[in-house]
Amino acid sequence: MPSFETIDDIPPNSRVLVRLDLNSPIEDGEPQDNRRFSRHARTVQDLANAGHRVVLMAHQGRPGREDFTSLEGHAKLLSSYLDRDVAFVGDVFGDEALGAIEAVDAGEVLLLENTRMCADELPEEPPEAKAETAFVQTLSAVFDAYVNDAYSAAHREHASLVGFPLVLPSYAGRVMVAEYEANTAITTRDFDGPVTMVIGGTKATDVIEVMAEVGDLVDRFLLGGVAGELFLRAAGHPVGTDVEGSELYDDQWERNHETIERVLEERREEIHLPTDLAYEDDEGERAEVMVEDIDEKTTAFFDVGSATVEAYAPKIRDSEAVFVKGALGMFEDERFAIGTVGVLETIGESDCFSVIGGGDTSRAITLYGLSEDDYSHVSIAGGAYIRALTGEPLPGVEALQKGP
Incomplete structure (x- = not known):
C-alpha cells in the first residue's frame, strides 16, 4: 500500500479540493461519456455523503487544440x-x-472551469515552483484538504497535480488507490506462476521501452499491433x-x-511473435496470411491472424498474471477485432490476476460487450500506466506521498 492517506482519513466537515481526470473525446462541442466519469463518481459520492463541501477541478484538451473547451458539459455528465x-x-x-466555493454547503458539489485555462497550470515545473503560483496559493487558502484522484494524469508536473499537496493536507481518492495498486503490481507483488505481458497498439515506442525495462519481472511477451510487426x-x-x-x-x-x-536477441525465448496477419482483400473482406508466406509487404496489416490468437490462448491460461498494453489490431473495425477481442476473452475466462491497460484497449471491452468484472482491473490511465510498468516515478503520486 502506498504511503499516502485516503479520503477516509479526512477530518469531518472539511472543504475539499478534488483533482479528477475527466479529459474526454469531444463531439459537436460536447464531452463523450467514458469510464472516467463513473470511476471518479465514487470518490465524489463518498466525499459528499460524508458531509464534506466538495469542489472539483479537472482539465480538457490543451490550448490550441479542437478539444480544448469548457467543463460545463462535464458537470452535467458527472x-x-x-x-x-x-x-x-x-x-x-x-x-x-x-464566491462559488464559499457558497458550497455540506454535501454539495461544485466543478471549477478547465484548469488549463489558467496560465499557472500547464508548464511542467517542480512541485516547489508550482506551489508558489497564484493559482495554488489563492485556492489553497480557502480549503481544508486536497484530494488527488487523477492517477491517469499523475505523470504530469502541473500545478493542480503537484502544487497543492505541498501546501494542504493531502489524500488519495478511490481511483488513485485502485490504479496505483493494480498498475504497480508488476513490481510490488510476487506471483507464483508465469507473468505474461500482451503488447500491441500503434505507439510502439512506449511499449518497446516497457519491454526493455521490465526485465525479469515478465516471463513471456505476446506481441501484436505495430510493435509486433517491428x-x-x-x-x-x-x-x-x-x-x-x-x-x-x-x-x-x-x-x-x-x-x-x-531485446529480441536477449529474450528471444520469451518473446512470442504473430504467426499470421490479417488484411483487407480486394472485396473488402478480412483475409489472413501466414508470416512465413510473406515475400514482400504490399498491403497494410490490421490485425494478428486466427492462428496467432489460437497460439496465444494456452500461454494466457497458463499465466498467474497478465498485463495488457495496447490492442493487437484495429478493433474499431469489426473485421479486425479478432486478435484484441480473442485475447481479452481468453484473459477474462482465466483465473489469472489481470490488468487491462487504459485507452483504446479498455474501450474494446465495452465495444464488444465484455464484462469488466472478468478482469482484476481495467485501467483508465495511459501515460501513467506506462510509467508504472517501467518503474518510473509519477510526480503526482510522489507529491501526494510527500505532503506539506
Whole structure:
C-alpha cells in the first residue's frame, strides 16, 4: 500500500479540493461519456455523503487544440452518476470561483472551469515552483484538504497535480488507490506462476521501452499491433514497413530498431511473435496470411491472424498474471477485432490476476460487450500506466506521498 492517506482519513466537515481526470473525446462541442466519469463518481459520492463541501477541478484538451473547451458539459455528465447535481462555475480561481466555493454547503458539489485555462497550470515545473503560483496559493487558502484522484494524469508536473499537496493536507481518492495498486503490481507483488505481458497498439515506442525495462519481472511477451510487426522485421521478415497510406512503421523503426534488436536477441525465448496477419482483400473482406508466406509487404496489416490468437490462448491460461498494453489490431473495425477481442476473452475466462491497460484497449471491452468484472482491473490511465510498468516515478503520486 502506498504511503499516502485516503479520503477516509479526512477530518469531518472539511472543504475539499478534488483533482479528477475527466479529459474526454469531444463531439459537436460536447464531452463523450467514458469510464472516467463513473470511476471518479465514487470518490465524489463518498466525499459528499460524508458531509464534506466538495469542489472539483479537472482539465480538457490543451490550448490550441479542437478539444480544448469548457467543463460545463462535464458537470452535467458527472451529475448523471451521482444522486445530486454538480454545479459549475466558469472560472478557475478568480473572484467568481471564490464566491462559488464559499457558497458550497455540506454535501454539495461544485466543478471549477478547465484548469488549463489558467496560465499557472500547464508548464511542467517542480512541485516547489508550482506551489508558489497564484493559482495554488489563492485556492489553497480557502480549503481544508486536497484530494488527488487523477492517477491517469499523475505523470504530469502541473500545478493542480503537484502544487497543492505541498501546501494542504493531502489524500488519495478511490481511483488513485485502485490504479496505483493494480498498475504497480508488476513490481510490488510476487506471483507464483508465469507473468505474461500482451503488447500491441500503434505507439510502439512506449511499449518497446516497457519491454526493455521490465526485465525479469515478465516471463513471456505476446506481441501484436505495430510493435509486433517491428519485432517481426527485426527477426528478418519483410513486414514492419510503411506502405501507401501508412506512416506508422519506418519512423518508429528508425528510433527504436537498436532497442528492438537488443531485446529480441536477449529474450528471444520469451518473446512470442504473430504467426499470421490479417488484411483487407480486394472485396473488402478480412483475409489472413501466414508470416512465413510473406515475400514482400504490399498491403497494410490490421490485425494478428486466427492462428496467432489460437497460439496465444494456452500461454494466457497458463499465466498467474497478465498485463495488457495496447490492442493487437484495429478493433474499431469489426473485421479486425479478432486478435484484441480473442485475447481479452481468453484473459477474462482465466483465473489469472489481470490488468487491462487504459485507452483504446479498455474501450474494446465495452465495444464488444465484455464484462469488466472478468478482469482484476481495467485501467483508465495511459501515460501513467506506462510509467508504472517501467518503474518510473509519477510526480503526482510522489507529491501526494510527500505532503506539506
